[in-house]
Amino acid sequence: MQKENYRKTMEQKVIFEAPFTNEKIKSLKAGDMVYISGTIYTGRDAAHKRLFEMIEKGEEMPFDFEGQAIYYAGPCPAKPGKPIGSVGPTTAGRMDAYSPLLIEHGLKVMIGKGSRSEEVVEALKKHTGVYFAAIGGAAALMARCVESAEVIAFEELGTEAIRKLKVNQLPVIVAIDSNGNDSYEIGRKRYEIKP
Amino acid sequence: MREIDAQDIAQLVETLCIEACCVLPNDIQNKFKSSLQTEQSPLGREILGTLIENATIAKEERNPICQDTGMTVVFVTMGQDVHITGGYIEDAINEGVRNGYTKGYLRKSVVSDPIERINTGDNTPAIIHYEIVPGSDFHIVVAPKGFGSENKSGLKMLMPSDGIEGIKKFVFDTISAAGGNPCPPIIVGVGIGGTMERAAYLSKKALLLPVDHVNRSDTLANLEEQLLNEINQLGIGPAGFGGTTTALAVNILTNATHIAGLPVSVNIGCHATRHAEGKL
Numbered sequence: 001m002q003k004e005n006y007r008k009t010m011e012q013k014v015i016f017e018a019p020f021t022n023e024k025i026k027s028l029k030a031g032d033m034v035y036i037s038g039t040i041y042t043g044r045d046a047a048h049k050r051l052f053e054m055i056e057k058g059e060e061m062p063f064d065f066e067g068q069a070i071y072y073a074g075p076c077p078a079k080p081g082k083p084i085g086s087v088g089p090t091t092a093g094r095m096d097a098y099s100p101l102l103i104e105h106g107l108k109v110m111i112g113k114g115s116r117s118e119e120v121v122e123a124l125k126k127h128t129g130v131y132f133a134a135i136g137g138a139a140a141l142m143a144r145c146v147e148s149a150e151v152i153a154f155e156e157l158g159t160e161a162i163r164k165l166k167v168n169q170l171p172v173i174v175a176i177d178s179n180g181n182d183s184y185e186i187g188r189k190r191y192e193i194k195p
Numbered sequence: 196m197r198e199i200d201a202q203d204i205a206q207l208v209e210t211l212c213i214e215a216c217c218v219l220p221n222d223i224q225n226k227f228k229s230s231l232q233t234e235q236s237p238l239g240r241e242i243l244g245t246l247i248e249n250a251t252i253a254k255e256e257r258n259p260i261c262q263d264t265g266m267t268v269v270f271v272t273m274g275q276d277v278h279i280t281g282g283y284i285e286d287a288i289n290e291g292v293r294n295g296y297t298k299g300y301l302r303k304s305v306v307s308d309p310i311e312r313i314n315t316g317d318n319t320p321a322i323i324h325y326e327i328v329p330g331s332d333f334h335i336v337v338a339p340k341g342f343g344s345e346n347k348s349g350l351k352m353l354m355p356s357d358g359i360e361g362i363k364k365f366v367f368d369t370i371s372a373a374g375g376n377p378c379p380p381i382i383v384g385v386g387i388g389g390t391m392e393r394a395a396y397l398s399k400k401a402l403l404l405p406v407d408h409v410n411r412s413d414t415l416a417n418l419e420e421q422l423l424n425e426i427n428q429l430g431i432g433p434a435g436f437g438g439t440t441t442a443l444a445v446n447i448l449t450n451a452t453h454i455a456g457l458p459v460s461v462n463i464g465c466h467a468t469r470h471a472e473g474k475l
Contacts, residue, residue, distance in 0.1 A: 031238070031436075076262050076302040085300050086259040091343050091376050113343070114376035114435065135434050136343060136378035137467045138245050139262040140253035158314055159302055171245070173238070173436060184375050187437020191236060192430030 015169065019067025020109045022128045028174045030181035035169040036132070040069045040111070044090050046160040047153070048098040055105055062153035062162055065106035071134075072112035074159035075149070084149040084165070088139030089113040092131070096120050103127050111172055115184050125180045133175035133183075145170040197274070197331040199475050201282030204335070207473045208291025211337035212267060213299035215471035216259045219250040222405040223382075223443065223468065230380065230440040239438030243380075246433070246466055257299075260467045261378075264301040265339030267292045267321040268399065274330035285323060293317040304342075324396065336403060338470040344377035344463040350395055353457040362387060362459050363422060369461045370426050370442070375435015378465035380443045382406060383426065386460040389450035394458035397448040402464040406444035419445045433466075 016024065017038040028034065041063060043051070054061065072092055076085025092112030099110065100123040108129030113136040124131060134142060145167050153162040176182050227247050234240045253260040269288055279287075296303055296318040305319065306312040349369045353361045366385055373381075384404075386397025410416040422445040432438020443466070452458065 033238070033241075074262060074302065074304075076259050076264065077300045079258075079300050085302070086253070086262040088262050090263070091346070093376065113378070115374055133375075133434070133436075135242055135245050135249075137261040137465055138249040140256065140258040140260060141245065141249040143258060144252065158316075159304070173434075184435050184437075187236070187238070187432060187435070188374070188430040189437075190430065191432055191437045191439055193428040195425070195428070 013169070018069060020069060021067060025109065025128050025130045025178050028130055028177050030174050030177045030183040030186060032174040033171065034174065035171055036069065036111070037168050037170070038166065040071050040165050040167055040170075041152075042071045042073045042075070042163040042165060044072050044074050044160050045094055046157045047162050048095050048102070050154060052098040052101055055101055061105075063164070065102070068107065069109035069111060070107055071165070072110070075143075075163070076139075078149070082143075084143055084146045086139035086143050087146060088137055088142055089134040092116055099123065103129050115182070116176060121176055121180045121182070124176055124178055128178045130174060130178055131176040132172035134170065134172050142170060196278045197276055198278050198280050199333055201279055201284065201287035203475055204279070204284060204287040205291040205294070207335060207475060208269065208288050208337060209295040209298070211335065211471040211473050212292055212295025212301065212339070213257070215337050215339055215469045216264045216299065216301050217257050218254050218471070219260055219467060220470065222407055223466070224250055226406045226443045227466075230443065234433065234438055234440045236432055236436070236438035238436050239433040239440060242433035242436065243440065259301055260469065261341060261465070262302055263304060263341035263343060264296070264318070265341045265469070266305055267318055268338045268340050269321045269323045270326070270336040270338065270400070270403070271323060272326045272328055272332070272334040274332045275327050276331040277333055288321055288323055289319040292319050292321045333475040334472065335474075336470055336472040338403060341465055341467070344381065344465040347373035347377040348398070348460075348462045350391065350458070350460040352391065353459055355455070355457050357457060359418065361457070363418070363425070365459050366422055366445075366461050367425055370463070371429055373463060374431055377463045378467070379431055379435060380433055380440045380466050382464035382468045383422070383442050383445040384462040384464060385445065385447040386462070387447060387449045387458070388452035389458060390453075391458055393450050394460040395462070397450060398460035398462035401446040401448045402462055402468055403470050404446040408444070408446060410447060415447045415449065419447055
């Protein structure tokens with residue numbers, strides 16, 4: 001069940017850092033709020049389509065998936081002197097067609113927003129993955145968590161390019177855990193008033 | 196005949212694009228704060244608190260509230276006694292969008308063709324709606340529309356016999372199916388009547404009304420209140436993680452319609468339903 005106290009002091013904060021091992025992933029339960037620090041990669045619609053096609057052709061991936069996380073985000077341009085512009089999550093459902101294959105190939109920690117397909121949930125259970133949700137629209141706040149950003153693949157895709165980010169305490173909620181528990185469903189049921 | 200220079204229009208649109216993307220309207224900010232008092236879910240309150248903090252940071256740093264700075268929807272209300280000089284109004288508006296999105300470091304999210312999908316690189320073209328009115332006023336609203344919420348919107352041609360219950364069911368079903376995807380707490384714009392495209396236009400325009408707006412029609416005010424209560428009983432909550440604050444407002448606009456039809460359009464606005472307005 002969800003925890004009642006989400007306002008955590010610094011000591012209580014659960015910091016989650018790459019590499020994301022099976023053991024770490026298994027320790028997370030749907031509804032937990034955790035903070036991600038370290039390296040993550042951005043990628044959304046266009047980048048997913050390319051990664052998917054590259055896997056099908058047997059080509060080498062632009063970064064080693066093992067133990068890494070992908071953040072579904074297309075940031076605003078960086079102002080001078082800043083590493084990145086506003087950077088919140090985009091709707092994850094649009095990546096559902098590609099995610100099961102990527103999960104199978106090791107990219108099993110995802111950050112986005114909104115619900116996922118049954119196929120994605122099954123893939124998370126089978127391969128011990130986790131789907132985090134960042135707070136949609138809280139993008140100016142999340143830009144403050146980014147210490148550095150570097151385009152590492154598909155530069156021509158602009159905002160949709162794959163970026164390597166170094167983040168400090170990016171706040172996320174465990175949306176779907178490795179047992180397939182979905183905190184969107186759990187939360188909604190809890191507060192739904194049936195007519 | 197009053198003359199307005201196209202360059203002044205471009206300048207105004209540029210300013211409004213940046214302001215709309217970085218400064219959340221006060222009525223929405225205030226509604227976040229009052230919802231903090233009523234939200235039942237602790238995580239929901241945490242999220243509402245985060246949204247308030249985010250809006251404050253965005254305003255202070257002049258950074259976009261959300262990275263999806265949208266497709267730029269522009270509403271022009273122009274007196275029929277106005278004459279635009281020095282260029283075509285549509286070019287001027289698009290120049291304003293181009294400059295605003297470039298100088299404001301806003302994300303460029305527009306592709307030139309829905310099939311080919313090549314980014315235009317400057318967020319143009321804008322979607323522009325014109326209303327010609329009596330007099331010589333010139334008024335513009337810039338309302339950047341993110342697609343997380345736009346994608347969950349819907350339109351249905353109901354039958355007149357479906358009546359108010361049919362309208363309620365369609366709105367309710369659309370919001371229920373959208374779940375946490377459109378970034379709740381949402382604003383629900385509803386257009387009823389007219390033709391298919393008029394209903395859609397009205398539902399978008401309804402998103403510009405203040406969240407504390409009270410409909411002048413008692414019937415519609417009552418319908419808005421009922422829908423808001425029922426939507427907030429869905430349990431979706433802030434960011435979709437459960438709670439009692441799913442929508443901040445339901446705003447309805449209506450139009451005369453045909454004896455055989457009852458078009459209903461639901462346009463969902465996310466918690467960052469942005470808009471900024473100006474006059475020349």
